[in-house]
Amino acid sequence: MRRWPFPLLATLSALLLLCGASAGAHRIELAAAPFEVDLGEPALPPELRVAPEALDGEGYFLVQARGPITPEWREELEAAGARIHGYIPEHTFLVRLDGQARLRAAGLSATHWVGPYHPAYKISPGIGTQTFVTPERMADPRLRLMVRVFESPEAVSARIGELGGEVLDYTDDGFSRRFLIRAPREAVAPLARIPEVWWIEEQPEFRTLNNATRWVVQSNASGWTPIWDQGLFGENEIVTIMDSGVDYNSCWFRENGNAAPGPSHRKVIDYSLFGGNAYDGCDLGHGTHVAGTICGDQSYINPGNYNYNGMAYKARLTVQDVGADDWAGCNFGSVNVPSSLTSAFNASFGLNARVHSNSWGSTSNSYDGYCVDVDNAMWTRPEFLVCFAAGNSGPGGSTVGSPGTAKNCVTVGATQQAPNQETIASYSSRGPASDSRIKPTVTAPGGESPNYIVSANNHTGNPPSPTCLSQGDPFQGTSMATPAVAGMALSVRQYFRDGFYPQGVAGGDPIQPTGALVKATLVSSSADMGGSDIPNNNEGWGRILLDRALFFEGDTRELIAEMVSPGLATGQSWTHQVTVDDTEELVVTLVWSDYPGTSGSGVAIVNDLDLTVTDPGGALYRGNVFASGQSTTGGSADRRNVEECVRRRNPASGVWTVTVTGHNVPQGPQPFAVVLNGGFADWPPEDFSRALEPRPARGPAAVTISPNPSPDLTRIAYRVPQGHAGPVALVVVDATGRVVRSLVAKGQRGGEYTVTWDGLDDMRQPANNGVYFARLTAGDQAATCKVVVQR
Structure with missing residues (x-):
């Protein structure tokens, strides 16, 4: 069901359509009211403006620099008395200032403009437009709102009560403070007028996004599993799933004597409740199926039988149960997701999980508070990688749902199952994200009738009983594609940790890969599915095909991987030269885990890096400037995405120069990862001369x-x-x-x-x-x- 905005927000939206169409160097990309400051502030309803008499007191303001933000201007701004709360493109900080500090900030030579953070800027334009499927949310006349506050949560809580609202939850994770409330529609504008309120958005309704996969994502050659053939099964890796629970007595997860989950368990080392019950209780066990796709291993019962084993079947698992094992949960797939994801990410990382897989989402296409949580987790923990399902709301555009609209996560779309893996599934949600970022990131098989995804299924006994059930029908969806990608991410981690890089054989020095390096490897591996040229809003960068990116001894397609930390500030650059031959397609992929976007910003990017690649003849290729499925000269730098690629099918032989530049880095320095795949005449890299030399051939085949x-x-x-x-x-x-x-x-x-x-x-x-x-x-x-x- 779709609900329409109430009249105040509809009026505001109409005003913004008239005033928000300009574009220029001094545009401020607020989600509620983007505007060009040189043309003046937008026309706002009087009740949603800061009163003129309040401007001389202490409050919250937007301060815009004349150009890309330098560390020097930020230091001057803070010295003037500004307390920085967030960044909003272009070149703008959201700050707290008193009257004197506002004058000092405006007087800085690099400051372009200072203006109030009006109540109108705090109201998400998506309020009243969410789609619900459960009877409870469809029938509720009140709104469920996420209210982020700058400070003074006690005062805000009291005011919520005065306005007829009910506080359902409050979280303070050290990065953001926010309430989950239930309130009448007419309370939105008064809430926005509370000075301590930062941002108001409607809470989405989250729900789950319901054997050939293994060779499709490894080689796309029937039956050939080169990643497994090299012994990369996810061994010594740990993954977390947040889902409807797992039947850990299934033979894909069961321990000797049906032992309970724990640190010594062969498969499930932790089982925690984050809003769900203690097992997967619906007749069709969504969480059990998802976990089976990632790392299910039935060798406990059937030694040597690999049918329907997971992508990384020697990895171990932590479970964060958010299952709603009631009528609505089992029939509509609703899940009880916590109002903040930060504690769940903290718990996962504390258990040594480095990949977090999520086969659930919403129909909200915006960059919301849950996206902030995802991006903050990957910014503060560089080794962490979060995967989210794109959604099942396709084939229309802009249907990728939150939290899959986060910047840093790998957002997974679904293809049909083999033999139709080159066809995008009709239901798979399409991009772009609300700020025009490329989504999904990559795709993998999610199945489509009649070719479903077969994996472990649960037994609904209470407690669950030992079983080896597997099931396909009706399991199809980006829910099924996401764990396949998460499993391959574990294999990428094992590749680097087991010392396969750079010589392609195990036993070299172990490397602890960042989430950005793992993501860059997945993106670099992706193959164009045909139809629309990549990158596009159906498949993102394409279907993952891991053998395209990982180098093994003797391959003609080689790999160079770089992790650069602490990274770049505004105006700084990093350069790498490599001698390329023309035997292989050249793929250069830059990925960075960006600082989390600011609530209220209409554009999520904060730290903006640029990729350029120059060929031996001097032709310059910019990241993400593509024509006919490969890079082309010309175009302009990407100002939205945290993944930038250059691809040339037939590269010229000679020295190529890869450059990464910090265009605008207000929350720096910004670390990053670069992956190069192709034929390299000067390979292996000199930095890795410690590795063993390849064994020469002697004699015929x-x-x-x-x-x-x-x-x-x-x-x-x-x-x-x-x-x-x-x-x-x-x-x-x-x-x-x-x-x-x-x-x-x-x-x-x-x-x-x-x-x-x-x-x-x-x-x-x-x-x-x-x-x-x-x-x-x-x-x-x-x-x-x-x-x-x-x-």
Whole structure:
């Protein structure tokens, strides 16, 4: 159901349509009333303006600089007596000033304008327009409002009561103070007139966003799982899901003797209630299904059976249960999300989880308080990565829902399941975000009838009973796509932590990747699905295909990864030169976890970095300036997104220069990560010369097997001839020549390599005892070796 704004807000919106269309260097991007200061303040209702007599006293003001904010001007502003509360594009701080401090701030040489923070600026234009599905919210004549305050929460609470409101919750997480209240519609304007109130928005209604996936996101070649083949199963990684709960007695999660979750549990190391019950109680266990997709592992019951195991099935799990296991929860998917997410993120990080997966959301397209929580979590904890489902409100534009509209998180859209993984699911929410940022970030299979996503399902006994139930129908949605991406994020973390970088083999020095580096790797891996050229508001940067980004020994497509900290201030730059050959597409991806946006700002970005890449001939490519699916010259710098990419399908050979510049960094310095994929003549990077040199090829193509016969794991050593740089295929075939398992299918240079066959076929079923052959093809050379499976 859609409800319309009450008359005061409708009048305000109409006024802003007339006055808010200008654009210029001195525009202030307020969510409620964007305006160009050189043309004067917007026309506001008198009751929503600061009274003239109050301007000389202490209060809240907007202070705009003449250009990008420098550390020097910020220091001068604070020395003048300003207390900074937030940043609003362009070049504006929201501050508290007394009368004398206001005069001093206005007199600074770099100050362009100072003006009051009017009550009208505090009211979200989305109030009264939310869509609800549960009978409780649909029938409620009152509004549920999130009220953020600058200070004096006790005084604000008293005033809420005087206005007929009811305080449902209050949180102070150290970063923001906010009330969740239930109030009559006519209370909104009086609330905005309270000086200590910062921002008022309507609380959205949150709900869940309901086996081939593993090879689709790893290689997109049927049955081929190169990430798993390298032993990257999420081992020693911990992930948190916030969802409807998990049936931890399911065989995908169960411990010996049905032990309760705890630090020594093989799978569920913590189970905490954040508004839900102590297990997944609906007939269709949404949380159990999601957890199974990320890290379910049924080897406890069925050793060697990998059917429907999760993307990172050796990872462990913490559960934050927000399930509403009542009629509304089970029929509408509603969840009891806390009014602040900060305590949940704190708890997750404290349990050593570094990926937080969320298959729930709302229909609000705005940058709201929950988005602030997400961005603050990733800003204050650089190793943390949060994933959110885009939503199931497609195919219309601007339907991605909060909190997936946060800047720093990976927002996941859904494709259909294989064999239709190149088609976006019709229900998958589309971008952009309300401030025109690219959303979703990436996509993964979420299924669409009749090809659903199969994963673990719960048993609804109370308490849950041991079960090995799995289910597909009716599980489809961005809820199903998000855990697939979260699982691959765990594999990326393991890749760096296990020392695969830079030489592509385990055992190098471990690297603790930031969330920005993991996100940059996922974005760099993404492949254009066809249809609209990337980046676009259907698929973002495309469907993740992790083998495009992670380098393994012998690959012709290489990886350079950089984490730069403490990062850049306004006007500073970082430069990296690399010698590129023309054998591979060149992809350069910049990602940073930005400072959280300011409540009341219509544009979320705070610290704005710019990516430029210059080719050997001097042609300059700016981040996110694309035509026909690849970078083009010209255009202007991106002023919205915290992901910037340059991609060239056929790069010129020679020295390329990558530059990252701090355009405007008011809350700096700003750390960042850069990932480069392509063919590099000067690879591996000099910074990593400590790593082992590649083993040279000696002689023609060859294959050797050990042990042979093999009861389980077979080590296959193979040699690609010296001078080869192109496609290599290594398959296991049976005596009839039928391909049983594809082990290698990618470009490799001449060298000696090893891969392990786990004795499973491409459907992850154990191969029968008998004689097989490992067959290698590299250019015009081939080699074959007999393999005997004997269990």
